Amino acid sequence: MRKLIVFAALGLVGCDDPLAYPQDIDRLRVLGARARVAGDASRASPAPGEAVSLEWLVVDPEPAPALGWFFEACPSQARSRGAPECSGPVFAEQGAPAPSTALPQFDFTAVDAERILVRGLVCRDAAVTSLSDACGGEHERVLFELGVGGDNANPTLADAQLTIGGQPWPAPADLAEPGCAADDLPSDSDAKLSVQLVLAASDRDPIQDPKGLAPPFEPLFVSQFSTLGHFARPLSVIEGASEQFDLTVSWRAPADAAGQRARFYFVVRDGRGGVDWSARTLCLAP
């Protein structure tokens, strides 16, 4: 175990200069997957036999790329380390018949298993018929593992208070609009703005740890992304033992993008499969 800390320490030194910034959307990216149980959209973990919709948040510097995709689901089980693997045959699969600007959504019925593993391939401008397809262009291979049974709830950003530069920051009416929209807040070029997100205490589920070593609640991880400009960091965390639910991160506007529309994505996770996301926009002033 000693090696873990030494390894971690050495690995961290100098990490202030990453090879690429995960918070910058500069290519086709999958940012999250949200499981919604039929009849109870707040629940992230289906019971066997329940229908589930798995929605995927796919973003790109372009507002609405045409996407081809294919997903399959199989049972899986707890493992020691490494990527999850199927422990049984694939029981559901689904693909888009043709590239579409709609976000991917994979519908299936949960089987009686410890967990369900969903694997997928999302491609730009190409139809996908199996996971072994080679898209040729930009693509993302993805997986998502969700527990079966239990009552883990999705956190929600719908009620979260979001401000930028001290002003309330409402969701846009049309995220796919390529240029600035009338309801977009403006931003000066090269401005540094403070973004604040306030979540609700009810977004966290309690953690049952008989050993008493885990925090009383699940933590919440908020990832922030922008298609223009740059967030100071990619991730913010509300720890399971924290009583503070507000997060603040600064965003710097680009100096040379006058008149363009910047899109922002906020994805909140509970680390156990519960996910939600929300988007915002800004118009960069000439």
Added chain:
Amino acid sequence: MRRRLIASIWLAALLWPAVSRGQEDEGDDLEFGATVEVEAPPTEPVRRSVPAEDLRQVAGARGDALRAVEILPGVARSTSYEGGAPVLRGAGQHESVVFLDGVPVPLLYHFGSATSFFPSRLLDRVELSPSNFSVRYGRLVGGIIEARTKPPASDRLHALLELSLIDSAALVETPLGRDASMAVGVRRSNLDFFFSQLVPADAYSVVAAPVYYDYQAIGTLRVARDHRLRLMAYGSRDSLKLLFSKPVLDDPGLRGDIEGVLAFHRANVMLESTPAGPWSQRVSLTAGTLTREQVVGPLRQKLESVQLLGRVEEKLTLGSAADLVFGIDTDVELADGTYHGPRPPGPEGDTSMGEGLALSENISIHDDGFEIVQPGAFVELTLRPDRRVTLVPGLRLDWYGHLRHGSIDPRLSARVALTESTTLKGGVGLFTQPPIWYYAVPELGNPDIDPYHALHTSLGVEQKLAAGVTLGVEGYYKYIYDDVVAAPGSPYFVNAGSGRIFGSELSLELRPSPSTFVYAAYSLSRSERRGPTGQWRLFDHDQTHVASATASQRLGAGWSVGGRFRFVSGDPTTPVTGAVYDARVGEYRPSHGAQNSQRRPAFHQLDVRVEKEWKISPLSLAVYLELLNAYNAKNQEGTRYSYDYSKSEGVSGLPLLPNLGIRGEL
């Protein structure tokens, strides 16, 4: 209650052979020294022994004899990532141990790569047996390094004060009357005093430096003519606290501050009896504590254990043709601990080690009573049927209480002096090791896991080419079976692996004059492992070529210079061929190509040491400068990746590091 019973049994077992056969006597002027020790037969076919005084002169070792074993053949280059434990003849770092006077120690180097835990001034010799070691030692399938202390000076007061950029040390040795002497030493790191000045404010997130210290106190007392009692206390503490000037949140699992403590404290009592008859005896009892504490953001581990280590060795001289050594060697550890974090990786060959911490699920364990009771017994016969021939058959029995499993390891070694200058030596034997203890903890691993085994064979020649010039050539083959490997699901560790290691080693030692020491070594080896899939692959630290050349020269007028050059094949690596986005945690998981199918670039480094000493009786003052990595080689020690594994670059090891020091001695 259960612990008390175990301790009582253990003590009874420990002390039974120690019935004194010596007689009280008076009036002997025997000086304390190595001659009173019960020497192990110098029969291991590959035991390499270099006086600590020579090892202290090795450039790059910072005067540290334990560190200087890196120049010997059979020692591959280990990385600080893994505690700096030695890689001996292709064995894993957890498969070899450093013994201090027969007692295993939990730490070799502070922080895995800094100074060793024990000052070289208190060492007599450092002996390396990279395989085929004596039955006096067990529970290992790799090799051993034995550091042997020397009695504190009994002639007069000696004192030493040494200050360097890396650490500071003080040591005092003094006689206490005619029959006793003692030594007290202490060392502390200096890095934290100026770390913040060395690191530009915006360059690193780390704002606190690591701190280590160690201490030693040794007292010897001649309690009778033929009996020497030694009391020794020693300990070490490494503590690390990394505070980040701004959060590091690329990995959701790696957040918050990082803290760690590794500390051990030991007290040892040893009674050596060397009466005039055929019997001699050494009884050693060590008690101590070990603390391992680690916090990485929300992940935490704390382990406190009490250790009781006992060794009794009896030697019976059966005339000039034979010696019999037998004894017991017992290890008891009572541990309490808590753990909240990911499941531990396998001992090696685990490609998931490079993944983000958030990608592993955390487990919580609170274990308030893990007990390890490992008694062992050994018997070794040294036969000298002829002046030129020495045969050493031996047998070792071990019981692993927490595994409810035992082992019987027969071993044989031989030396045949073909001529006055040529000696043929060889050995074959079985070696057994229990898995790392937490692999047997039910929640973490597999309570039904068993020890694993290795067959060691070696054959070599020692050739004295001329006065002061010795050449050694050795070849070896080892086969590991029932090896412990990680499994993807429960049980998480199984005895389903095997390994094969073979190689040859060449060493050349030159001592053309008392002021010159030259040592060159080359090791050619291949170490492979295979798991349940049956495919052989390279061991994580397989290093095909390990070459080193070391020289030191006293120039006169107090000047001495030295240098060490090393060339080592890079460790194998597993290529990352792509990545899959895990939407549950928002991180990418790497996809890997064939395991350990590539290598890092070769490592090469030159270390230089210059020292000037002034003697103003009874004082001496020395100033030294060491240049570690003198030509600033950019040796790649690792690889870092972008968040999506689409970009990568090598991570270099230490740059040119000057270490200036001053040493005063009385």
